[in-house]
Amino acid sequence: MTKLTIAPDCGNSPKKAFLKTFNESFASGNATFICSHVSEDIVWKIHGDKTIKGKQKFTKEIHAMKHNIADELIIHSIITHGKEASVNGEIKMKNFIYAFCDVYRFTSAASSQIIEIQSYVIQTAP
Numbered sequence: 001m002t003k004l005t006i007a008p009d010c011g012n013s014p015k016k017a018f019l020k021t022f023n024e025s026f027a028s029g030n031a032t033f034i035c036s037h038v039s040e041d042i043v044w045k046i047h048g049d050k051t052i053k054g055k056q057k058f059t060k061e062i063h064a065m066k067h068n069i070a071d072e073l074i075i076h077s078i079i080t081h082g083k084e085a086s087v088n089g090e091i092k093m094k095n096f097i098y099a100f101c102d103v104y105r106f107t108s109a110a111s112s113q114i115i116e117i118q119s120y121v122i123q124t125a126p
Helices: 012-029 030-033 055-065
Strands: 005-006 040-047 052-054 073-081 086-091 097-107 114-125
Touching: 005 012, 012 030, 030 055, 040 055, 040 086, 052 055, 055 073
Parallel strands: 005 073, 040 114
Antiparallel strands: 040 052, 073 086, 086 097, 097 114
């Protein structure tokens, strides 16, 4: 089970609450939740690694990753504005710690369907 540490103000709006759950789903391997909240034309750019285009390729990638369960997810902040948002924090997996920042673009300001994710991930400790 993944330990979750979240800054106190990270859930005070529906969009922030959604992104908290979305990131928890990544950390715990809940591929079904993740894939149900992206658009058909999703673009996921993992800077320094690869770009995944389309829901079919995205779903395949997420299902390949779902067995990498985090020991701990720490969310430092969630920022939302209109149809854009970002989440930054750390993921601890086995003996590794990764700092991350994901920038999201939704299909509209009121939507929970993600059309684009820009991911920045840095290993900070072995």
